[in-house]
Amino acid sequence: MKGNYDKAFENVVRLRVMSILMVNDEFDFNSFKELLDVTDGNLASHLKNLEKQEYISVAKSFLGRKPLTNYSATAQGKAAFQDHLEFLENLIKENKT
Amino acid sequence: MRQPEQELAEIKSMMERSTRFLTLSGLSGILAGTYALIAAGIAYTWIYYPEVPYGSNIDKISDEGIVGKLLITALIVLLLSIGTAWVMSQNNSKKKATKFWTPASKRFIQALFIPIAIGGVFCLALISRGHLAVVAPATLIFYGLGLLNASHFTHNDIKYLGYCQLVLGVISAFLPGFGLLTWSLGFGVLHIIYGAMMYYKYDR
Helix, strand or coil: CCCCCCHHHCCHHHHHHHHHHHHCCCEEHHHHHHHHCCCHHHHHHHHHHHHHCCCEEEEEEEECCEEEEEEEECHHHHHHHHHHHHHHHHHHHHHHC | CCCHHHHHHHHHHHHHHHHCECCCCHHHHHHHHHHHHHHHHHHHHHHCCCCCCCCCCHHHHCCHHHHHHHHHHHHHHHHHHHHHHHHHHHHHHHHCCCCCCCHHHHHHHHHHHHHHHHHHHHHHHHHHCCCHHHHHHHHHHHHHHHHHHHHHHECCCHHHHHHHHHHHHHHHHCCCCCHHHHHHHHHHHHHHHHHHHHHHHHHC
């Protein structure tokens, strides 16, 4: 079967994070937290996980005096997500036939 | 593992919610249209009363006093409309338990207001050089472009409001003397229709 079910996206928070980063060049920690409605710790651990797999990259900076952490998807992460999508689509097609 | 259909729906919803500002209030559109119609009524009495119901009375607008009064009225309508949209959309966000100030809403505002701000300055230039007949069409056209630009960051339906404003603006540019009428249609009637449609479709 084409595509690949990626364990990294098995968790719904990581799947959501990656979906957001596919359509936004960058997205910051607090905006993730608000949109996904998760706790700091939970979000941070999932982001760390994706970062370790080199699916996302992190850029830390300051907005005035507040720290701002921006995330973006790496080329590798985007390719992995596309593969994951392809797998899901093929699965649906096969279920229909 | 979840159902693949469910998973794809989840992905699509996240993509939409992270890029689109979905709580723009429909009711505020209706109110903005109402303000515009009231202002147009006031402007009508200044420009045309007590003469013939309509026609090219453009000479009279060149009277300095009226231009100033019209500008201030237009500015008040603009500020009132923005203020109403702001407050009502904020309430709308609260009702739907989503945040109002997000990367998506910032992008929406930026996309909408860059063409509008440029258009505003351009219209001031038109007024200062005495091209009063094309001011109303110019406001409609720049607003239409702003809406079209912003349609990528909110419900797609706003695109059609943009197209209508653009068509109306272009028609209006060729009909000197009917600027007030086309302006009221665009900013008044179209806003009320669009606002009502959005309200029934998304807000109820």
